[in-house]
Amino acid sequence: MFDVITIGSSTRDIFLKTFAFRVVESGESPNGRLECVPLGAKLEADDIFFSTGGAAVNAATTFARQGFSVSTLSRIGNDGNGDEIRKVLFREGVDLSNMITDRGQKTAVSVVLLHGLGERSIVVYGGATDYWSAEDISSKSFNTRWLYISSLHGNFDALHEIIRRAKKNGVKIMMNPGVRELSSPQKLISLLQSVDILMMNREEASQFSGIPFKNEKEIFKKIDELEPGIFILTDGPNGAWVSDGRKACYAKPYKEKWVVDRTGAGDAFGSGFLSGIMRRMKDKKNMKDLQTEDIAYAIRLGSANATAKIEGMGASFGLLTEYDFIHGARWQSLQMKIEDVIM
Numbered sequence: 001m002f003d004v005i006t007i008g009s010s011t012r013d014i015f016l017k018t019f020a021f022r023v024v025e026s027g028e029s030p031n032g033r034l035e036c037v038p039l040g041a042k043l044e045a046d047d048i049f050f051s052t053g054g055a056a057v058n059a060a061t062t063f064a065r066q067g068f069s070v071s072t073l074s075r076i077g078n079d080g081n082g083d084e085i086r087k088v089l090f091r092e093g094v095d096l097s098n099m100i101t102d103r104g105q106k107t108a109v110s111v112v113l114l115h116g117l118g119e120r121s122i123v124v125y126g127g128a129t130d131y132w133s134a135e136d137i138s139s140k141s142f143n144t145r146w147l148y149i150s151s152l153h154g155n156f157d158a159l160h161e162i163i164r165r166a167k168k169n170g171v172k173i174m175m176n177p178g179v180r181e182l183s184s185p186q187k188l189i190s191l192l193q194s195v196d197i198l199m200m201n202r203e204e205a206s207q208f209s210g211i212p213f214k215n216e217k218e219i220f221k222k223i224d225e226l227e228p229g230i231f232i233l234t235d236g237p238n239g240a241w242v243s244d245g246r247k248a249c250y251a252k253p254y255k256e257k258w259v260v261d262r263t264g265a266g267d268a269f270g271s272g273f274l275s276g277i278m279r280r281m282k283d284k285k286n287m288k289d290l291q292t293e294d295i296a297y298a299i300r301l302g303s304a305n306a307t308a309k310i311e312g313m314g315a316s317f318g319l320l321t322e323y324d325f326i327h328g329a330r331w332q333s334l335q336m337k338i339e340d341v342i343m
Contacts (some may be wrong), residue, residue, distance in 0.1 A: 001071075001143050001144060001145065002069045002070060002071050002143060002144040002145070002148040002230065003063070003068035003069045003070060003144065003145055003146065003278060004054040004068055004069075004094065004144060004145065004147070004148055004274070004278065005064070005070070005071045005072070005073055005098065005142065005144045005146075005147055005148070006055070006057075006060045006070065006071075006072045006073070006074075006147075006148045006150070007056060007072075007074070007148065007150065007152070007162065007269075008055040008056035008059075008074060008098070008129075008149065008150030008151055008152065008178075009039050009054035009055055009057075009074065009075075009080075009108055009110065009129045009150065009151060009153075010052070010054040010057045010072070010074040010075070010076050010085045010099075010107070010129070011051070011052070011053045011054035011057070011085075011107070011108040011109060011110045011124070011129070011165045012049070012051075012052060012053075012107055012108070012110070012114055013050070013051045013052065013109075013110045013111075013263070013315065014049075014050055014082035014085060014109065014110070014111050014112065014289075015047070015048065015049040015050075015051065015097060015112045015113040015114050015263075015313060016047075016048055016111065016113055016114060016116075016151050016315070017043045017045060017046050017047040017048070017110065017115075018045045018046050018047075018115075019045055019046065019051070019115070019259075019311075019335075020037070020043040020044065020045065021035050021036065021037060021043075021114075021130075022035070022036045022037070022055065022112060022263065023035055023036075023115060023116045023119065024036055025081070026222075028195070030195055030203045030206055030207065030213050030318050031202075031203050031213055032213070033118070034217075035113060035115060035119070035121040037080055037224065039072065040261055041236065045092060046056075047199050047313075048151075049313045049314060051313070051314030051315060051316065051317075052084060052088045052089075052315070053086070053110055053249075053263065053264060053314070053315040053316075053318065054071050054074065054085075054110075054129070054312075055150030055151065055176065055178075055267050056073070056107070056148075056150060056314075057072065057074070057085060057088070057089060057158040057213060057231055057265035057316075058264045058314075058315045058316060058319075059088060059150070059162045059267050059270065059271035059274075060072045060092070060094045060269065061089075061271075061316045061319050062095070062267075062270060062271035062272055062275060062305060062319045062320075063148075063240075063274075063275060064092045064093045064094050064270060065092070065319055065320060065321045065322070066272075066275040066320070066321065066322045066325075067321075067322045068275065069095070069096035069325040070093075070094050070095065070284075071094065071096075071097060071139075071144070072089060072095070072096065072098060073098040073099070073100070073136075073140060074099055074100065074129070075100045075101075075102055075128040075129050075132065075136070075300045076100070076101055076102070076107045076108075077101070077102055077105050077106040077127055077128045077183065078100065078101050078102070078103045079106055079107055081106070081107035082101065082107040082128075082324060083107065086118055088250045088316075089259075089314060091181050093178060093215055100128075100136055102128040102131060102187060104131075105127050105128040105131055106125075106127040106128065106276070107127055107128055108124065108125060108126055108129045108314075109125045109126040110122050110123070110125075111123045111129065112250065112261075113215055113261050114261060114263075119262065120262060120263055121263065122263070124191060124310035126153055126168065128166045129153055130153050131186065132152045132153060132155040132158040133158055133266050134154065134157045134158050134160075134161040135156070135331065136158060137158055137161040137162050137165065137317070138161060142162075142166055142171055143164055143199065144171055145171065145172065145212055145278070146161065146171065146172045146173070146174065146250075146278060147166050147171055147172070147173050147174070148169075148174050148176075148177045148270070148271065148274060149162060149174070149175045150175075150177075150178060150267075151176075151177060151178020151179070151180060151239065152178075153178065153180050153182060153340075154178075154180025154181055154183070154184065156181075156184065157186050160191070160192075163191055163195075163250055164192050172196045172287070173194065173195050173196050173197070174195070174198075174270070174274050175191075175195045175198055176194060176196070176197075176198075176199045176200070176266070176267075176270050177200070177204070179204070179207075179328040180206050182208045184209050185206075185208050185210075185267050188208070192216050192226055192227050192228075193228060194231065195229060196229040196287055197226065197229055197231075197232065197273075197274065198223070198229065198230070198231050198232065198275070199231075199232040199233075199266075200223070200232070200234070201233075201235065201236070201266055201268045202216055202219065202233060202234065202235040202236075202238075204332050205219045205220070205223055205233055206219055207260055209222045209223055210221065210306055214248065216233070216241075218239050219233065220233045220243070224243045224248075228245065229244070229245075229287060230242065230244045230245075230277075230295070231271070231293050232269075232288075234269055234337075236254070236262065236265070239251050239252040239303075240253075240269065240299065240302070240303070242298075243341055244290065244292075244295055245341060246292075246340070247256040247292050247295070247298055247338055247339070247340060247341060248338070248339055248340075248341050249292070249295055249296060249299060249336050249337070249338050250276050250336065250337040250338075251303060251334055251335065251336040251337075252301075252335065253303050253306065253308075254304060254307040254330070254331070254334060255261060255302055255334065256307050256309055256310055256311055257311055259310055259311070260280045260310065260311055260312050260313055260317075261312065261313045261314065261317070262310050263314070263315050264314070264315025264316070265306045265309055265310050266306075266321060267315065268302075268305040268306040268308075268309040268315075269303065269305065269306040271302075271305070272301045272302035272303070272304065272306065272320070272325060273298045273299065273301065273302035274298070274303030275302075275305075275329055276294075276296075276297050276298030276299070276300070276301035276302065277294070278300045279292070280294040280297055280298065292338060296334075296336055298335045299334070299336065300331065300333075301320075301325055301331075302335055303312075303319060304325055304328070304330075304331040304334075305319060305320050305325075308320055308324075327338065
């Protein structure tokens with residue numbers, strides 16, 4: 001039995017870094033900022049970098065480095081980019097028996113437009129990841145304790161089948177939905193009662209809840225009421241809020257040495273958080289047995305993993321091993337604010 005199976009996208013990532021991208025304030029963006037280039041301009045890149053990414057790959061890398069047995073259920077093409085993803089996961093010790101090769105589609109590619117200060121925008125070609133089906137799921141065995149589900153590019157038939165089979169077999173679920181799932185809030189809401197841990201970033205949660213981006217406390221409260229388990233709201237460099245329905249914890253991130261690239265930081269936090277929960281669940285029967293100190297431990301591991309990641313290029317850079325976290329003096333404490341949840 002696996003400790004966890006990650007489900008979602010696998011991508012080949014191409015990073016283009018330049019200070020020529022301009023960041024401007026704008027009401028046209030949910031977070032109030034746009035990354036811009038002059039139309040028709042020919043810009044010079046300061047650096048180019050190739051990596052693997054996608055939430056399923058990123059999360060699986062963390063789980064493997066944290067010492068858990070992990071498999072990945074994802075879709076790739078029969079091409080060089082797909083081969084590279086397989087090689088990287090194999091080197092990390094991730095089981096590949098659930099990987100699906102679509103011979104009629106190309107592997108997904110993300111072009112990361114990276115500003116010199118570490119912020120970025122991403123252009124995504126979905127490729128094989130756009131073609132999820134319920135048949136992909138029915139042929140797989142969920143012989144695992146946890147599922148870590150990211151985006152299935154809006155395929156709710158496949159998502160329903162995953163959750164139905166997971167609940168039938170007593171498998172716990174952490175979900176980090178993508179843009180296409182969030183664009184159908186009523187369909188997503190109907191699934192939340194079966195989710196043990198839900199994670200969104202502030203921009204996604206604003207879209208999902210319909211509450212303006214600036215009202216983070218209202219966003220957090222509304223979604224926390226919809227999700228019976230643990231809800232995580234991340235906000236990049238501003239930290240994260242976590243509620244288990246009894247206590248709400250807020251923590252600012254660890255101080256980074258420098259910021260190189262934030263791509264994959266959300267995946268690093270989510271997979272690090274679940275790694276902490278799985279470790280603390282080993283001597284507990286169910287989620288309700290988790291105490292506030294267990295949630296705090298998971299937040300600390302998630303935050304440490306995300307901070308280490310942003311200090312280098314690529315979504316898997318710096319992802320912590322179990323030894324790194326336990327013995328790294330840098331990660332031994334994190335200031336948190338904890339208060340009762342008021343419904």
